[in-house]
Amino acid sequence: MLASLDAVLLARAQFAFTMAFHIIFPAFSIGLASYLAVLEGLWLWTGREVFLNLFKYWLKIFSIGFAMGVVSGVVMSYQFGTNWAVFSDKAGPVVGPLMAYEVLSAFFLEAGFLGVMLFGMERVGRGPHYLATLLVAAGTLFSAFWILTVNSWMQTPAGYGVNAQGQFVPVDWWAIVFNPSLPYRLVHMVLAAYLTTALVVGAVGAWHLLRERGGGPRSEGARVMFSMAMGLILVVAPLQIFAGDAHGLNTLEHQPAKVMAMEGHFQSHPHGAPLLLFGLPDQDAATVRYAIEIPKLSSLILKHDLNAPLNGLDTVPRENWPPVPVVFWSFRIMIGLGFLMLGLGLFALIARIKGGLYAWRPLHLYALAMGPAGFVAVLAGWTTTEVGRQPFTVYGALRTAESHSPLAAPAVATSLAAFAVIYLCVFAAGVFYIVRLMSHAPHPGETGPSPAEPIRTAGLHPGPAMSPGHGLQPAD
Structure with missing residues (x-):
């Protein structure tokens, strides 16, 4: 039965499965890192304890989500070599450096200051700690920029040539990085x-x-x-x-x-295309069955003209x-x-x-x-x-169909099954723990040094180590 399956379809399914698990964590981490920076900034500005309590509350959740995003991201990169070796060979001269820039400029920034952000408030002082929080937030945004640069280039390739081996090689790095769809995708994703x-x-x-x-x-x-x-x-x-x-x-x-x-436009509409609200697309018959539509509204949305022609898949x-x-x-x-x-x-x-x-x-x-x-x-x-x-x-x-590794379907199916079992167990446990943390309200007793307190209390110079139950911890 496995031998009858399509290796390309299985490889795509595996990539989709792992991507679906991975993308939810960066999407959450990007926004949550910025939220943490806002909370700490508000605490430093106003001195209100509630902002510090919320910072500490969401920091625990951020640390778990960040770790799960890193683990799932590492797995994603390996698939380029295992299941998509031809793509890696042909697009590697363009995609490889962009992925390296993401690691060097974004991941190192996040990982380098994450420890200070998690455990350093009582050790490095308010100013350096807030700087670390800002840098972690900036790192998440830089990471989004570089990853979306790669994806946007795959969607709207520009600035490349093709060598004698059929590889895409960089000709204009500015055109590659700032390809036509990058600004739209970056804003939309952030x-x-x-x-x-x-x-x-x-x-x-x-x-x-x-x-x-x-x-x-x-x-x-x-x-x-x-x-x-x-x-x-x-x-x-x-x-x-x-x-x-x-x-x-x-x-x-x-x-x-x-x-x-x-x-859902299988046919062209030379005098204004309708907006299909719902229906059942039939790709073999090239039609949308039981369509509910509003006449000419698609032309108005896409061309800003009710009567503008729109081509279809025909x-x-x-x-x-x-x-x-x-x-x-x-x-x-x-x-x-x-x-x-x-x-x-x-x-x-x-x-x-x-x-x-x-x-x-x-x-x-x-x-x-x-x-x-x-x-x-x-x-x-x-x-x-x-x-x-x-x-x-x-x-x-x-x-x-020309991008996948020369693997037999049973090998890809086995790895897909292994990923499914491991991901569902590990990530289910992580998500359960995050939800459990969320189920507890921010504890009114989780106080920290007020910006107006004496320097030693605020942790602006080295002092005795805090007890394990005090200060910032990734989880209780």
Whole structure:
């Protein structure tokens, strides 16, 4: 049975499986690192203990998420050599240096100052510790930049030549790094990371506010985190919608077949294309069955003209079509969740104006239900991006079927099964522990040195070592 399976399909499934586990942790870490920098900055500025308590509370969660992201990322890199050796050989002269820059400029920055961030507040002092927190946050953003540079070059390759061995070789590094889709993808991904973090923080705050209504202890930290999260969602959700629209227009210019699949446009529309809200794409019959559509709205969105013509997949050779049903539905999941996020932000704004931000149970239930929405949206968006690029690994230049290692299907299937078992066990345990930490409200007794306290108390010069139960620890 294993011998009858397609080795390329199995290799793609393995990469998709490991990527799905990996991407949720960087998406969370990027936003959470910035949130920690804001919390520590607010504590230093205002002296309010609640900000320090929240910093210490989320720092524990960040340390676990960061570690899980590192472990899953290491596995991802090995697959380039095991399952995608031809891709590594052909694209290595371009992709290899970019990945190395990510390690040297981003990962080293994060890893180098993470220890100070986790354990150094009582040892190095307030200023150096805050600098370490800022550098860790900057490192996560640099990491996103370099990884998205690699992916964006694969989506919109530029600045390269092809040598006699068929390898992609750099000709213009500026064009490679700042390829046509990088700015749009970078903004879209960073905003997605901030939304993902805000939704998780908001859900945790909502959970503890709901527990208060059920007779639990009052938590000032829950109020502060919920207010901050709802404010960020209100600002970032509309920005993400505009950024997504700009990204879509860029994709239409450089990867039109992907947009055709997202829109479900099998046929061209010379006098204005409809927006297909829902339907069942039938790739073999080249049609969307049971379609619910709004006439000409797709042309208005993509061309800003109701009557603008839009090409369909009938203008693209069938062998270059992406898997339309997957792209069609993953795109709609992402868009639908985006508007639900905007709705949450607006609902919270109304509650804030009416003085019910901490009292409206429907708002708290809404926020709690939306807690995982950022992760689902990130996975749906990544699916749209990567499946929509098919059948190419380097768009228009290297096909996926020509990129894999010469491995037999049973070997790939065995490694996929091993990954599935190990990931589900290890990462389930990690996620369970993170959720368990979130279930406890920020402890009002978790105090730290106030910025106004004497120098020795604030830890601005070396003093006696603190006891293991005091200060910052990655977990209780």
